[in-house]
Amino acid sequence: MSHWLIKSEPEVFSITDLARVRREPWSGVRNYQARNFMWKVMQPDDLALFYHSNANPPGIVGIARVCSQPHPDPTQFDPASEYFDPKATSGHPRWWLVDFEYVATLPRMLTLTELKTDPELAAMTVCQRGSRLSIHPVAAHHFARVSQLGGWDGATRPIPTPPPPHTISFP
DNA sequence: GCCAACGTTGGC
DNA sequence: GCCAACGTTGGC
Numbered sequence: 001m002s003h004w005l006i007k008s009e010p011e012v013f014s015i016t017d018l019a020r021v022r023r024e025p026w027s028g029v030r031n032y033q034a035r036n037f038m039w040k041v042m043q044p045d046d047l048a049l050f051y052h053s054n055a056n057p058p059g060i061v062g063i064a065r066v067c068s069q070p071h072p073d074p075t076q077f078d079p080a081s082e083y084f085d086p087k088a089t090s091g092h093p094r095w096w097l098v099d100f101e102y103v104a105t106l107p108r109m110l111t112l113t114e115l116k117t118d119p120e121l122a123a124m125t126v127c128q129r130g131s132r133l134s135i136h137p138v139a140a141h142h143f144a145r146v147s148q149l150g151g152w153d154g155a156t157r158p159i160p161t162p163p164p165p166h167t168i169s170f171p
Numbered sequence: 172g173c174c175a176a177c178g179t180t181g182g183c
Numbered sequence: 184g185c186c187a188a189c190g191t192t193g194g195c
Contacts, residue, residue, distance in 0.1 A: 009181090031190075054181055112182080130188040132180050 002041070003143040004048040005126055006064065006100065007134040010055050015062035015105055018050065023067060023101045026135075027075045028083045030095065034135040039070045039096035041137075048100065049138060049146055051126060059111035060146055068099035106150035120145055 006026065008014065018024055029035055043066065050062040072093035075083035088094040115121045125136050138146075147154060 007181090033190095058182070129182095130180095132189060134180085 002043065002046045003138040003140055004037070004042065004046060004066075005051055005060075005124075005136055005138045006048045007051045007053040007126075010052045010061075014052065015050050015102075018062070018064060018100065018102045019105060021102075023099055025068075025071075025073070025099045026097045027073045029073070029097060029134060030083065030085075031134060033133055035096055037135050037137070038098045042066050042070070042098050044068065047103065047143065049143065053134075057111040057113065059109050059113075059115070060106065060150065061109045062105045063103040063147070063152060064100040065103050066098050067101040070096045070098055073097045104152050104155070106152055108149070108151045110146060110150050114149075115146075118145070118149070121149075 010016075013024070026038065029038065046066040048064045048066070049060045050064050051060050052058055072088075072090070073083070073095040075081040076085040076088040076093065076095045077090060078084055083095075085094055110121075112127070115124060116127045121127065121142060124138065124142050125131050125133070
């Protein structure tokens, strides 16, 4: 299994939005490197760190999971979309995406400042100066450390809390 | 195929 | 809002 980091501007689509909709086609990516990761490298069940960019503060806020095979980004065919691409055809799509599903919100968000401060995490791509790639691989040991520092126990589905036994008290 | 101009990303 | 870094475009 591979690990990834995916960026999103929270004012556009946040971890809270993903938690609500549960599953989201990662549309609008218009960078070939990022596209290639979704198109040819990602596998279902791969886990991703969800990063809030252009945020205050920026940082890693949650965990998502790849939950589909690659498929064409529908926004490329939609003239009304800001992501419309006149050079794309249904016979030859240019932009591919995968769907991500919500896994967890980190109990403790890790700000970019904290990532850069941590001696191990400072080597992450997202910490490097000028790093702009919105989807990129993450080393397994970085993923593990982020999970640990963020307080995520690694459970890939929330444990349902059973309702308390209903007791009727008689006065 | 080079590279200058331009556009975008994203931290600060 | 500024600006550094990077990606894309298009003239030649």
